[in-house]
Amino acid sequence: xxxxxxxxxxxxxxxxxxxxxxxxxxxxxxxxxxxxxxxxxxxxxxxxxxxxxxxxxxxxxxxxxxxxxxxxxxxxxxxxxxxxxxxxxxxxxxxxxxxxxxxxxxxxxxxxxxxxxxxxxxxxxxxxxxxxxxxxxxxxxxxxxxxx
Amino acid sequence: xxxxxxxxxxxxxxxxxxxxxxxxxxxxxxxxxxxxxxxxxxxxxxxxxxxxxxxxxxxxxxxxxxxxxxxxxxxxxxxxxxxxxxxxxxxxxxxxxxxxxxxxxxxxxxxxxxxxxxxxxxxxxxxxxxxxxxxxxxxxxxxxxxxxxxxxxxxxxxxxxxx
Numbered sequence: 551x552x553x554x555x556x557x558x559x560x561x562x563x564x565x566x567x568x569x570x571x572x573x574x575x576x577x578x579x580x581x582x583x584x585x586x587x588x589x590x591x592x593x594x595x596x597x598x599x600x601x602x603x604x605x606x607x608x609x610x611x612x613x614x615x616x617x618x619x620x621x622x623x624x625x626x627x628x629x630x631x632x633x634x635x636x637x638x639x640x641x642x643x644x645x646x647x648x649x650x651x652x653x654x655x656x657x658x659x660x661x662x663x664x665x666x667x668x669x670x671x672x673x674x675x676x677x678x679x680x681x682x683x684x685x686x687x688x689x690x691x692x693x694x695x696x697x698x
Numbered sequence: 699x700x701x702x703x704x705x706x707x708x709x710x711x712x713x714x715x716x717x718x719x720x721x722x723x724x725x726x727x728x729x730x731x732x733x734x735x736x737x738x739x740x741x742x743x744x745x746x747x748x749x750x751x752x753x754x755x756x757x758x759x760x761x762x763x764x765x766x767x768x769x770x771x772x773x774x775x776x777x778x779x780x781x782x783x784x785x786x787x788x789x790x791x792x793x794x795x796x797x798x799x800x801x802x803x804x805x806x807x808x809x810x811x812x813x814x815x816x817x818x819x820x821x822x823x824x825x826x827x828x829x830x831x832x833x834x835x836x837x838x839x840x841x842x843x844x845x846x847x848x849x850x851x852x853x854x855x856x857x858x859x860x861x
Contacts, residue, residue, distance in 0.1 A: 640779055676719050
């Protein structure tokens, strides 16, 4: 009984953890602007959290640099299941202009399963909100499957 | 104090500045916004300028040879690789590449981000094949025409001298 209640309440409030894997700060600023009064994702239950152990959705921005790679993998391992990985912007998907650099060890798909990707350099906040909404749906399904 | 109070009262009766987006339609992007690429294969010349100027190398061109000698040329643009700098659109001489104001580039599969289109480049018509006799006949004809022209020019010059 309580399990269903907890699941319902958790699906209404997915907490976001943001990993900067060598981003230029453009996508990071846009992600923060999603939480400002203008776009206000907090009314939908999204909330930035400071620790990966409390996160439901992990948002990764930036091409995976060699310096951040190990930290990224370690941080992703700390996120409890079910988790949803969102890649923000063009960089984690392909490497963008840094493609082929010796300092890049991407794409993100190489290190973890990416559930939702957002294109754009940088994406508009509305696109980020749409991606987070999609991630919430995927998360709900994953949770349902986990309870089986 | 008064201006603040005025604003406070005004805010009570005005619409909230928060966008209602996930509930309704997404708002329109600003004028000149550079979003998802649109590519018109019928205008494309296959000059390859876009491939040269693209910094993140987000586009790919595949040339496929068809049986009748034509070429099927496919351009595909990867929206997860694009920086939306619009250099390709600027350099496109026929304006086949344009950046639309569609910013909803969200998906779960890689196919969601590919803008692709192809066109068929016709092969040049085959060279006509002539027998040696035909070539000789054509040469003789050309020689005769040249001689007639020279004779006419000489006659005209003589007439001008007399006149």
